[in-house]
Amino acid sequence: MQTASTAEMCKFAHMDDYQRRIREQVQELLARTGMDATGLARAAGLAPSTLTRFLNDPDVKHSLSGKTMQKLIDAASAGGAPAIPTPPGKSEVRPAPDAPVPVLAEMKRDVPVFGTARGANGDGAFVLDMSEVVDWVRRPPGLIGVRDVYALWVEGDSMEPAISHGDLVYLHPKRPIHPGDRVVIVRREGLEDQHVTMRAYVKQFVRRAGGKVITRQFNPDKEVEFAQDEVVSMHKVLSMADMMGV
Structure with missing residues (x-):
């Protein structure tokens, strides 16, 4: 899993603790599914901008509601859409073999x-x-x-x-x-x-x-x-x- 750069950490330094925790949890869902923000948002039935703006805009004022997070968890648990192909030269993020994402029907x-x-x-x-x-x-x-x-x-x-x-x-x-x-x-x-x-x-x-x-x-x-x-x-x-x- 790639770690955030110093510049990226500074970029979001003003976020309050709640926003930071939610952002980290979304990043964890992305890592577990191998999806990008647009793919996960679409799999959850959300507008892609809902997630991409929250993750990428340092001036964002809102956080994600509990209902939105539940939709993201459900989409990640169900497997969601396939991951977007990884560009050449970049590592592909996939769930660890010993930590499979559970299928929604099995929960x-x-x-x-x-x-x-x-x-x-x-x-x-x-x-x-x-x-x-x-x-x-x-x-x-x-x-x-x-x-x-x-x-x-x-x-x-x-x-x-x-x-x-x-x-x-x-x-x-x-x-x-x-x-x-x-x-x-x-x-x-x-x-x-x-x-x-x-x-x-x-x-x-x-x-x-x-x-x-x-x-x-x-x-x-x-x-x-x-x-x-x-x-x-x-x-x-x-x-x-x-x-x-x-």
Whole structure:
């Protein structure tokens, strides 16, 4: 695999951490499939400029949404279009023999998607029902054999542009959480009709301090604090690297 030149690294030095991570993950997909950006975009049903501009334009302001990344992963997993012939004198990038790209049909649809409903208090909260499985989705290659993985359809836009309303996110309750990780926090919020209300929030974990869990959201950009004794659970939203096993 070719490494980025110093000039190229400087070219994208202004990108924020999220953009850099997404760019690296797309480059990994390209390397695993042997495709170029135009071929992968077309295989995913996207306009080629969606990917080429994100990868090549140092002044790009947007990132790729979770929905777009899922389309790229699905296209890469399915094999997509054949790689464009490599020009003479340049090395051809192909998946390693011991790391084949899984065929989409071979990825088991055995990850449960639990029910969610938009909250009414306007703070990005949603009601999470862990007793209701509303769908089953495919298991990414990096999660084969991993227990307790589940998924959610995100409600709300408080984490845009990193995570958008309607995005599918995968979570694991036992993965360690570090500052900067995206998380789903479930908080106990009093009694309603003799039942404890559990509200869930998608945020970025910052730190624990003074009996509080301190998080960040992006839309609008601000810190959000949760009392530690009200937090029922905090599960990591798995990154593309987690899901691809890289």
